[in-house]
Amino acid sequence: MESLRYKAINDLTTSSNGTPVVNSTKITAIFNENVFTLKVAREFLSDEAYKSLLSSIRGGKKIDRAVANQIAAGLRQWAESKGVTHYTHWFQPLTGSSAEKHDSFFTLKGDGTPIETFDGDTLIQQEPDASSFPSGGLRATFEARGYTAWDPSSPAFIMTIGEGKTLCIPTIFVSYTGELLDYKAPLLKALESLNKNALDVCNYFDKNITKITPTLGWEQEYFVMDEGMFNARPDLLASGRAVFGHSPAKGQQLEDHYFGSIPERVYAFMRDFETESYRLGIPLRTRHNEVAPSQFECAPIFEEVSVAVDHNTLLMDIMDRVARRHKLRVLLHEKPFAGINGSGKHNNWSMATDTGVNLLAPGKTPKTNLMFLTFFVNTIKAVHDYADILRASIASAGNDHRLGANEAPPAIISVFIGQYLYKVLQDVKERVGEKFDEQDEAILKLDLHRSIPELLLDNTDRNRTSPFAFTGNKFEFRAVGSAANCANAMTVLNTIMAETLKQFKKDVDALIEKGDKKEIAIMHVIREYIVSSEKILFEGDGYSEEWEKEAEKRGLPNLRTTPLALDAMITDKAKRLFENNNVFSHSELEARHEIELEKYIKKVQIEARIMGELATSHILPAAITYQNLLIQNIKGLKELGLDESAYDNQRQILTKISEHINQVSSQVKLMIQARKKCNAITDTREKAFAYCSEIKEKFFDKIRHHVDKLELLVADEYWLLPKNREMLFLR
Numbered sequence: 001m002e003s004l005r006y007k008a009i010n011d012l013t014t015s016s017n018g019t020p021v022v023n024s025t026k027i028t029a030i031f032n033e034n035v036f037t038l039k040v041a042r043e044f045l046s047d048e049a050y051k052s053l054l055s056s057i058r059g060g061k062k063i064d065r066a067v068a069n070q071i072a073a074g075l076r077q078w079a080e081s082k083g084v085t086h087y088t089h090w091f092q093p094l095t096g097s098s099a100e101k102h103d104s105f106f107t108l109k110g111d112g113t114p115i116e117t118f119d120g121d122t123l124i125q126q127e128p129d130a131s132s133f134p135s136g137g138l139r140a141t142f143e144a145r146g147y148t149a150w151d152p153s154s155p156a157f158i159m160t161i162g163e164g165k166t167l168c169i170p171t172i173f174v175s176y177t178g179e180l181l182d183y184k185a186p187l188l189k190a191l192e193s194l195n196k197n198a199l200d201v202c203n204y205f206d207k208n209i210t211k212i213t214p215t216l217g218w219e220q221e222y223f224v225m226d227e228g229m230f231n232a233r234p235d236l237l238a239s240g241r242a243v244f245g246h247s248p249a250k251g252q253q254l255e256d257h258y259f260g261s262i263p264e265r266v267y268a269f270m271r272d273f274e275t276e277s278y279r280l281g282i283p284l285r286t287r288h289n290e291v292a293p294s295q296f297e298c299a300p301i302f303e304e305v306s307v308a309v310d311h312n313t314l315l316m317d318i319m320d321r322v323a324r325r326h327k328l329r330v331l332l333h334e335k336p337f338a339g340i341n342g343s344g345k346h347n348n349w350s351m352a353t354d355t356g357v358n359l360l361a362p363g364k365t366p367k368t369n370l371m372f373l374t375f376f377v378n379t380i381k382a383v384h385d386y387a388d389i390l391r392a393s394i395a396s397a398g399n400d401h402r403l404g405a406n407e408a409p410p411a412i413i414s415v416f417i418g419q420y421l422y423k424v425l426q427d428v429k430e431r432v433g434e435k436f437d438e439q440d441e442a443i444l445k446l447d448l449h450r451s452i453p454e455l456l457l458d459n460t461d462r463n464r465t466s467p468f469a470f471t472g473n474k475f476e477f478r479a480v481g482s483a484a485n486c487a488n489a490m491t492v493l494n495t496i497m498a499e500t501l502k503q504f505k506k507d508v509d510a511l512i513e514k515g516d517k518k519e520i521a522i523m524h525v526i527r528e529y530i531v532s533s534e535k536i537l538f539e540g541d542g543y544s545e546e547w548e549k550e551a552e553k554r555g556l557p558n559l560r561t562t563p564l565a566l567d568a569m570i571t572d573k574a575k576r577l578f579e580n581n582n583v584f585s586h587s588e589l590e591a592r593h594e595i596e597l598e599k600y601i602k603k604v605q606i607e608a609r610i611m612g613e614l615a616t617s618h619i620l621p622a623a624i625t626y627q628n629l630l631i632q633n634i635k636g637l638k639e640l641g642l643d644e645s646a647y648d649n650q651r652q653i654l655t656k657i658s659e660h661i662n663q664v665s666s667q668v669k670l671m672i673q674a675r676k677k678c679n680a681i682t683d684t685r686e687k688a689f690a691y692c693s694e695i696k697e698k699f700f701d702k703i704r705h706h707v708d709k710l711e712l713l714v715a716d717e718y719w720l721l722p723k724n725r726e727m728l729f730l731r
Contacts, residue, residue, distance in 0.1 A: 004231060004232035004720070005229075005719070005726075008229045008231070008722060008726075009726065009730065011228050012226055012730055030275065030278050030279050031278045031281065031283075032281045034082070034157055034158040034280055035156075035158075035279075036078060036155050036157065037155055038057070040078060041053055041074065044078045045070060045071060045074040046074075048070065049074060052067040053071055056152040057152055057153055058211075060192070065121070065124070068123055069119055071120065072120045072122065073118070075118065075123065075156060075167065076105060076116070076117075076118040079165075079167040080105070084166065084167045085104055085105060085106070085164075085165070086102045086104045086105070086166045086167070087103060087122075087167040087168075087169065088100040088166055088168055088169070089101070089128070089150075089169050090168040090169060090171065091170075091171045091173040091182055092182050092183045092309075092313055092485060093134070093173055093181060093182050093183075094134040094136075094181060094182065094183065094592070094595050095134060096485060097317070099173075100168065101126075101128050102166055105117060105118050123150055123169065124149065125147055125149050125150070126147070127147055127148075128148055133173075133181060134181075134598065135175065135179075135591060136590070136593070136598075137591055137594055138175055138177075138588070138591045145175075146181060147173070147174050147175075148172065148173050149171055149174065150170075150171055151171055151184060151188065151306075153304075153306050153307070154306060154307055154310045155170075155281065155307075156169050156170065157170075157281065159280075160276075160279075161321070170184075171184075172185035172188070179588050179591070180584070183309070183485045183487035183488060183491075184306070184309070184310075184487060186487075186491045186583050186584060186588075187305070187309060187487040187490055189581070190491045190492075190494040190495040190498065190581065190583050191494055192582075193494070193495060193581040193582060194495070194497055194501075195211060195212045196498070197498045197502045197505070198351060198359070198497070198498070198501055199211065199212050200505050201374060201375075201378075201501050201504060201505055204371075204508070204518060205371040205374075206353075206355065206357075206371075208355055209353045209354060209357075210354055212359070213305075213353075214305045214352075214494055215302045215303065215305065215349070215352055215474075216302065216305040216308035216348065216486065216490060217300060217301065217347075217348040218308060218312050218345055218346065218348070219286075219297055219344075219345065219346040220299065220345055221295065221297045221343035221344055221345065221482050222319065222331060222482060223292070223295050223296075223330070223336055223337075224266050224269065224323065224328050224331075224731070225294055225727050225728070226328060226727075226731050227324070227327040227328055227329050229722045229726060230727075232720075232722050233721060233727070234610060235610045235611075236329075236331070238609075239606050239610055240331055240332065240333035240336060240398070240483070241336050241398070241401070241607065242336055242337050242338070242724065242727070243610060243611050243614070243704065244614060244619070244704055244708060244711070244721065245711070245721075245724040245727075246708040246711045246712055246723070248723070248725035248728065248729075249725070250729075251292070251340050252292045252293060252340050255291065257289050258290065258291045259289055260289045261289075262287070262288075262289060262296075263731055265326065265328070266296065266731065268326060269326045269328055270296070270298070272322050273315075273318050273322040274298075276322060277314075277315055277318055280311075281311070282300060282315055283300045283301040283303065283311075284298055284299070284300050285301050286298060290341065291340075292340040292341040293340065293729055294727070294728045294731070295340075298315075302350075305349075305490050305494070308486065309485070309486045309487045309490060312486050313485060316483075328731075331343075334398035334399045334401055334482050335398065335401035337727070337728065338704070340728075342401065343482035344402065344480060345480045345483075345484060345486065346476050346477070346478045346480065347476070347477040347489055347490065348477075349474060349476075349477060358473050359371065359375040360372065360376060360379070360475065361472075361473035370522060373424075373526060374504070374526060376421070376470070377425070377526050377529050377530055377533075378497065378504055378529065379475060379500075380417070380530075380533050380536060380537065381500050381504075381532070381533045382493075382497045383496070383533075383536055384532070384535070384536035386492070386499075386573075386577065387536065387556065387557060388413075388557050388559065388571075389492055389573075390468075390492055390493065390496065391557065391559050391568065392559075392566050392567075392568040392569050393493075394477075394479050394480050394488070394489055395559075395565040396481055396483070396484065396599070396603075397562060397599070397600050398483055398603070399481035399484070399562075400560070400562050402481065403560075409465060409467035409468075409479045409542055410465070410467065410542050410543065410547070410558075411559055411560045411565070412547070412548065412551045412557070412558045413467050413468060413479075413556070414466060414468065414536055414537070414538040414551070414556065415468045415469070415475075415536050415538070416468070416469040416470065416537075416538065416539060417537060418470060419539065425530050425534075428526060428530055429527060429530045429534065465542030466478065466538070467479035477489055477493065495578060495583050496577065498581050507525045507528070508521045508522055508525050511525065535554040535555065536556065538550075538551075562596070562600045562688075563600060563688040563689045563692050564689075566593055566596050566597060566688075569589055569593045570589060574589060597685055597687075598684060600691070600692075601684070601687055604691045604692070605691065605695075607696075607700070608675055608695050608696075608699070611668070611671070611699075611700070611703055612671065614707075615665075615668045615703065615707065616668065618721055619664060619710060619721075620664060620665060622714055622718045622719055623657055623660070623664075624661065626718045627657050627658060627661065629715075630653060630657070631654065633647070633650055634650050634654065656709070656713060657713050657714070660706040660713070661710070663702075664703060664706045664707055664710070667699055667706070670699070674695055674698070674699070675695060677694070678690040678691050678694060678695060711723065
């Protein structure tokens with residue numbers, strides 16, 4: 001019987017892989033085609049309904065139920081004009097993927113007459129079964145009720161799957177008792193808090209500013225591989241990661257894949273998912289080969305954070321679905337293959353005013369430069385004060401494989417700002433003890449465009465080893481994992497920024513009350529913040545051992561594993577932070593800590609189980625079969641009366657194979673026993689730490705080492721699993 005591995009290789013060389021033909025069309029002709037934009041709303045809604053929707057989107061005002069009926073009717077009319085028959089409340093539960101329950105517009109009147117209907121109550125709220133979604137103990141498993149509530153800040157859209165079309169209404173998800181059970185609701189609360197506190201600080205400089213909108217531009221890295229290869233790897237099916245596999249002779253060392261010519265099959269897939277994305281209003285702009293073989297990246301134009309988060313979540317679903325059409329599979333795991341780069345999701349974050357100012361872009365006047373410096377330094381202070389909570393926001397089993405590896409930022413949170421801005425901060429800092437006054441031209445009248453050459457997008461070199469880097473007019477949070485929901489990191493980042501700005505205003509106002517001029521008071525507080533947070537600044541190589549030692553001297557946390565990092569979520573500091581900004585209650589925070597620990601346990605557990613299964617049913621049978629072949633070979637040579645030197649090499653190979661077989665077998669047995677002990681632990685935190693230290697750290701690399709050695713020793717024709725060279729280079 002032909003193995004799945006050889007069938008996949010054969011299929012690749014004998015078939016066209018069913019690559020669909022992609023029609024070329026102008027992007028602007030299809031962009032937002034399936035989105036209920038304000039332009040579409042103007043066409044399908046009454047003046048009253050349109051104005052109500054507009055004020056809700058731009059001002060956060062609540063929509064009256066009566067007006068909601070009009071909006072619902074307009075939505076249905078638009079959707080039906082496009083062939084839609086069903087609708088769903090689309091939300092982002094704490095499973096890590098989106099969720100949807102489809103209902104049809106169809107219903108029966110009392111007399112049995114069939115009609116299509118969609119009213120305001122249905123638009124605003126639904127009641128999905130909440131019992132099977134993670135709740136961290138907030139809900140008992142027998143308590144099923146939960147609510148989805150319409151989020152007007154994100155536009156409704158039509159999802160097309162095959163011949164079916166569904167109207168998707170972005171919503172938040174809460175429990176029957178009101179606790180937040182999704183990623184979106186706390187993000188919206190964090191954005192609201194940042195808007196309020198950033199606005200208070202902005203009004204020092206410009207009273208015309210009435211709203212602050214955080215912006216996000218994510219960069220999505222991913223791997224693409226052939227579907228046949230994927231199906232022949234049970235570990236990829238179960239965990240998204242190749243738990244075994246020797247590094248190929250040629251990996252990424254030549255760096256010839258980076259920005260190289262995109263393979264035709266992958267190019268067709270890219271164009272296909274981009275087309276679907278444009279129709280849903282996802283403003284993709286960039287596509288290219290990444291560093292590792294079979295690794296790629298796409299990135300959009302910046303958007304408001306809440307919409308950007310929705311779009312990234314949608315994109316991951318679209319990519320997976322479209323890849324299957326092309327008989328490909330997308331891997332979003334942070335480290336699917338050992339020995340080559342993993343994948344991240346760089347979150348490029350900034351803040352914009354409703355007057356058109358990017359608060360992290362230096363201006364051309366003393367006032368705007370001082371405003372830039374205020375928000376720039378406050379960001380650094382926020383990261384310094386809450387580095388542990390920021391680290392917790394990107395903690396996951398998958399990201400643990402990636403953080404600190406050769407291509408990813410380390411688990412130590414630091415900030416890179418570039419030599420020019422570093423010098424500006426040092427100029428301010430070195431004047432500790434001096435009193436600023438109104439004639440202080442050097443500091444108060446900062447001419448950053450003079451002191452920093454061409455301070456635009458390229459005023460700093462890019463430090464790819466930094467987890468949090470300033471890149472000209474934004475900060476890039478590089479440590480976010482490729483499979484993560486951006487909302488988690490963005491909720492934390494916007495909350496810590498809101499809290500820091502709140503304190504900044506208090507500190508400045510206190511000095512003003514003592515008699516300082518406003519600008520003088522601002523500069524004094526900026527200087528204090530620079531001094532108190534400078535240890536978070538690092539301009540060097542974040543991969544180096546020297547940095548680990550230096551970071552330890554500075555007292556910066558190095559939280560290498562998820563269970564350790566997640567502890568920061570339930571400290572008194574974290575509880576005060578989120579409660580003060582009305583983002584999480586104490587119980588919601590503790591529940592999320594429990595949920596993330598449970599996720600970690602289950603993912604490590606799945607990897608451990610698939611390792612044991614593969615070792616027992618794939619690796620050992622292949623190795624033993626080849627072992628027996630060598631034994632027969634040696635026996636035959638002995639029977640011929642040949643000297644021992646004639647089969648010495650075979651015997652050495654046989655000895656090595658036997659050693660690795662024994663090690664794999666014994667280590668798998670020990671891992672199973674250790675897993676049983678871990679499973680008996682009832683405390684979730686203790687269990688997560690046990691799975692980390694007693695399973696993952698103790699057995700994963702050890703078992704992999706011996707399996708990968710067997711891959712090199714066993715004849716290729718007996719090896720059942722597709723090898724890394726095949727998965728990475730055959731498409």
